[in-house]
Amino acid sequence: MFYWLMKRVFVGPLLRLVYRPWVRGAQHVPGDGPAIMASNHLAVIDSFFLPLVLDREIVFIGKQEYFTGRGLKGRMTAGFMRGVGTIPVDRGGGKASEAALRTGLRRLQEGGLFGIYPEGTRSPDGRLYRGKTGIARLALESGAPVVPVAMVGTGVAQPMGRRIPKVMRIGIVIGEPMDFSRYRGMENDRFILRSVTDEIMYAIMSLSGQEYADVYAATQKARIATGHPAAAAAEERLPAAPGGRPVPDVQVPVPPEDGPAPA
Template identity: 90%
Template structure:
């Protein structure tokens, strides 16, 4: 109930009015049945705008810190996150992360949508980083299709350190579902998990037009935080230019749709 009140009565109408989000490929989301929405992650507001453009309820995994903040702000944030169905996860891994994945599996078993950011954390610089294989386990164990998603412009609207997003158009591009039923029963094969994850990330890259860096975003953030040079991710670093060593797709960052007069619509 709280989810739909926020989306249709309180927060949703305001976001539509101010940011005029546009969406491409909404028809790729099934009207019913389980599916995993796998999105790039550019800003905190990704978790607001992706559910906003969908007709179905979508919940995400959220970092544990959202639920443990102190003071009035911390309690409000925790209450909001619980109200919209966010599932807390300890990004340190281990049993806590396993429990979060099991919660996702239960949601998928109920025929619902489940959102996940395969990079594991926000991109530190707007580029696309290596996906973690938890999403592959989720797909293979649940049998649910994976729908790749590209958030567009959220990093410009809300760069790191900015609390209130800048007013601008926000875009969402949704790709065709990916079926991994051919790997059923192989969820414990780490090579299969990496292959599936790379296929998902390649689909996201093909939608978003982002440059790819074949290291984990958390590793990049740690290097930056400790004063070490960030990994560039280009050919000079001998890193793959696309997930799984695939060729770089010939795509650009999506732009808002335009009407015949050249005015952005959507």
């Protein structure tokens, strides 16, 4: 109930009015049954705009810090995240991350949509980073299709450190569902998990037109924080696309010239 109130009465109408979100490929989202919505991650507002353009309820994994803040703001944030069904995850890994993924698996077994950011954290510079293999495990264990998603413009509207997104059009491009049933029962094979993950990341890259960096986003953030970003020479040795594939011949999507935001 809280989810739909926020989407249709409180937050949703305001976001539509101010940011005029546009969407392509909405027909690729299954009308019923389980599906994993796998998106790039450029800003906090990604988790607001993707649900806005979907007819079905979607649940995301959210970092533990969203649920542990102090004071009025912290309590309001935690209440909002719980209200929209966000699942807390300890990004430190280990048993806590495993529990969050198991919760996602239960969501899929119940026939719902589960949203996940395979990069594990926001991109520090707008590039698409190496995907973590948890999404592949979810896909193989659940048998659910993976629907690739590209968020467009959210990183410009809300770069790192900015709380209030600047006013501009936000886009969402949704690709065709990906079926990995051919790998069912192979969820413990790390080579298969990496292959499936790279295939998903390549699909996201093909939708978003982002440059790819074959390192984890968290690793790059740590380099930046310590004043040691990857050297240009090292970057040149990275694969051009996930799994060493050639770079897809695509551009960053642009909004339609005319037309209202989707209803």
